[in-house]
Amino acid sequence: MIKVTIWNEFLHEKQHEEVKAVYPDGIHAALAAGLATEDFEIATATLEEPEHGLSEERLNNTDVLIWWGHMGHEKVEDAIVDRVQQRVLNGMGLIVLHSGHFSKIFKKLMGTGCDLKWREANEKERIWVVNPAHPIASGLPEYINLEREEMYGEHFDIPAPDELIFVSWFEGGEVFRSGCTFSRGQGKIFYFRPGHETFPTYYNPQILQVISNGIRWAEPSRAATPVRGNHQPLEPIAAKS
């Protein structure tokens, strides 16, 4: 079983009727239902819970954390961001969705501004698979069409990704690196672009397939924790005069 925690700030769905109509129980609940499978043990956590639902115990019981945030980025306490970062460095997988590009945790792990172009114009997005050998692309067609999405355009201010899996084209002409992987410490990070709160993107079976593939890819490797610092020799070192 892979232990998955889906974190959603869960503010738009409570404050905006337009969003509530699409995700009545929250984006986290829609993702939990859409990702439900025998080998995922899924929990959810939200901003307004104590410790944002991300206690030490919860994070220690998480193999892969999914992050959706937007209007509440600044409300996430720095101590919790540090705690999530430490877990990633120790091997927890992290999947950052859509507007999570501006979350404290993503910016901290990237070390760059993470800004981009954007436009809300109900336009078409075509997500091209540019790395079909990658496990996150498993089972997908050559591209995924979303009839209505928000546009994100280059330049996306991130470090060069370890791997680029998806590139989006938008009706208005822009392109965007929509699926990028990174590693930090022992942890694997996958950024995946689509998922504006007013569109039903997280009910799309192909989008759910990508996130599900991402969970399997980001699962901790369970390699031994590297040892650092002053170290005794493994073999005797011959005395030298």
Ligand code: ZN
């Ligand atoms: Zn958005």
